Amino acid sequence: MAKSAREIMEILEAFDLTRCAWSAAQLVGCDPKTITAYVAARDAGADPFHRPRRPRGIDPFLAKLEELVDRSAGKIRADVVHDRLMAMGFDGSDRTTRRAVAELKAAWRAGHGRRYRPWVPEPGMWLEFDWGDGPRVAGRGTSLFCAWLAWSRYRVVIPCWDQTLGTLVWCLDQTLRRLGGAPTYLLSDNAKTVTVEHVAGIPIRHPEMVAVGRHYGCKVETCVAYDPESKGGVEATVKLAKADLVPTIANLLADYPSFAELVASCERFCEQVNAREHRETHQAPVVRLGTERAQLHVLPATPHTLALGEDRLVKKDQTISWGGVRYSTPPGWRGQTVWCHAQGEELVIVGRGRNGLEELCRHRLSTPGNPSILDEHYPDHPGGRHVHAPKPRPRTPEEVAFLSLGEGAHRWLVEAGAAGAARVRTKMARATQLARVVGPERVDQALGLAAIAGRFAEDDLASILDHLATAGQPSDLVWADEVHSVQPGTDAWGRLGQ
Secondary structure, X not given: OOOOHHHHHHHXXXXXXXXXXXXXXXXXXXXXXXXXHHHHHHHOOOOOOOOOOOOOOOHHHHHHHHHHHHHOOOOOOHHHHHHHHXXXXXXXXXXXXXXXXXXXXXXXXXXXXXXXXXXXXXXXXXXXXXXXXXXXXXXXXXXXXXXXXXXXXXXXXXXXXXXXXXXXXHHHHHHHHHHOOEOOEEEEOOOOOOEEEEEOOEEEEOHHHHHHHHHHOOEEEEOOOOOHHHHHHHHHXXXXXXXXXXXXXXXXXXXXXXXXXXXXXXXXXXHHHXXXXXXXXXXXXXXXXXXXXXXXXXXXXXXXXXXXOEEEEOOOOOEEEEOOEEEEOOOXXXXXXXXXXXXXXXXXXXXXXXXXXXXXXXXXXXXXXXXXXXXXXXXXXXXXXXXXXXXXXXXXXXXXXXXXXXXXXXXXXXXXXXXXXOOHHHHHHHHXXXXXXXXXXXXXXXXXXXXXXXXXXXXXXXXXXXXXXXXXXXXXXXOOOOOOOOOOOOHHHXXXXX
C-alpha cells in the first residue's frame, strides 16, 4: 500500500458509496485487492495511512548497526558499515545499508539532539555582535561588523578594514549612538579582543573591554566557547549580511570599486531589513526600536578613548606617524597626544581641546614613503615645501633708511641678492638719495619694477624713474621669452608699393 492520503480517502469514499470492492476499484481506477486491503485495515481499527514495514535481509544485523551508530555518535559512514556487514556475512547491496544507516542516524539524533527553550528577550537588555568576512576592495580584504538588538530585531552592519580592539570599540560606539542608547548586556563570542583566555572554563575578560562596558554602562558577556548557537540572532545577521553584500555566484553582485561604495551598500542593507515587517513580531524593527529606546541607558557625551583609535604624540614638525606614514596636524597641537583611526579610506585625527574631544583633520590613507602633508597646516610656509627667500632684517642706519622706502625696496634687495648684483650697498645709498629728491613713493615703485624686470645695473633705477616721469604709469610688462618677441614684424613690407 503506497497510496497518498488523498487517494486513500477516495478509495474509502468509493467503497462506502458502492459497498463493492470491484465497483469502487472502477471508480477510483485501482485494483480491487487494494480496495479490500484499505477497507480491512480501517475496519480492524488500524491506521490506513500507515505503511507496514516489510521484512528485509538486513534485519538480522540491525543490532550491530545500532551499536555502530551509537558508538560513533551518529557520525559513522554508511560505506564503512557496509564493509563490516559484508565481513559478517551480509550479502545485500550497499543501497540497503545506506537506507538502514540513514534511518538509525535520524533516530539517534532525535534522541540525542539538542533541545531548545524559546528565548523571550526583554526590551533594552541584549545587544549581540559578531564579525563576518566582507568583500575584497581593491584587492584588500574587509570585515563586516554585525550587531543585533534582540527585542526589536534591529540590525546594524558596519564595514571595516580590520578587527582590532580599537576598531571594535569604534563600531560599538557607532552602533550604540545609532540605536540611541545602550542596553544592559553586550553579547559576543570569545575573540581575543573580548576574552583573553579561559581558566577552568571561566572566561577572563579583556581589561580594556571591561573598561569600555563600564564607560557605556553595559556588561560584556560571551557565549559558551565553540557554541555559536547560543547567540543565533547575530549569527543570522552575519549570514544575511554576507549573502546580500559579498559578491558570489548566488547573488551576482559586482565587485566594489571603492570602500565608499561598500559603506553605501551596507547602509542600504540596514535600511531595507529594518524597514520591512519581521515574520516573528509582525512589526518593522525600526518601529520596535522606537519603543525599546525608552528602556536603553543614556550614552555618555564622548566616546571611549579606544573608540578614537590609537594614541600618537604630535612631533615638533606637527606630524604624527601612523602605519609607517607621516600625517600633518593643524597648528597648536605640537607635543600633545591625539588619537587616530581609519574610517573607510580616510585617517581621522581627534584631539582633546578646551571644549572636549574634537576632530582635528582628515587625511586620505597613504602608503609608507608617501607622507600626507597638508599646506593649510603650515600657514607660515605658503606654497608648500620649497627654498624660502630670507626676510630682510636691517641692522645699520643705511639699511634701515633703504628698507623704510617700502615693499619695492624689500623686493629689490631680495631679487638683487638672488641675481648676484654687484655693489648692492652703493646702489642702496643712491636710491636713498634719489628718494630725498623725487620722493620715497616714486623710488619705491621704481625699485619694485626693477626687481620684477631683473634690472640691477648702475643706471637702471634712474632710467626707470625718467620713464615713469615722461610716460606715466607702466602698462602690461613684456617678458623677453620664447613666446613674446620684441623684434619688429614684416607686416609693413606687405604694403610696399601700394
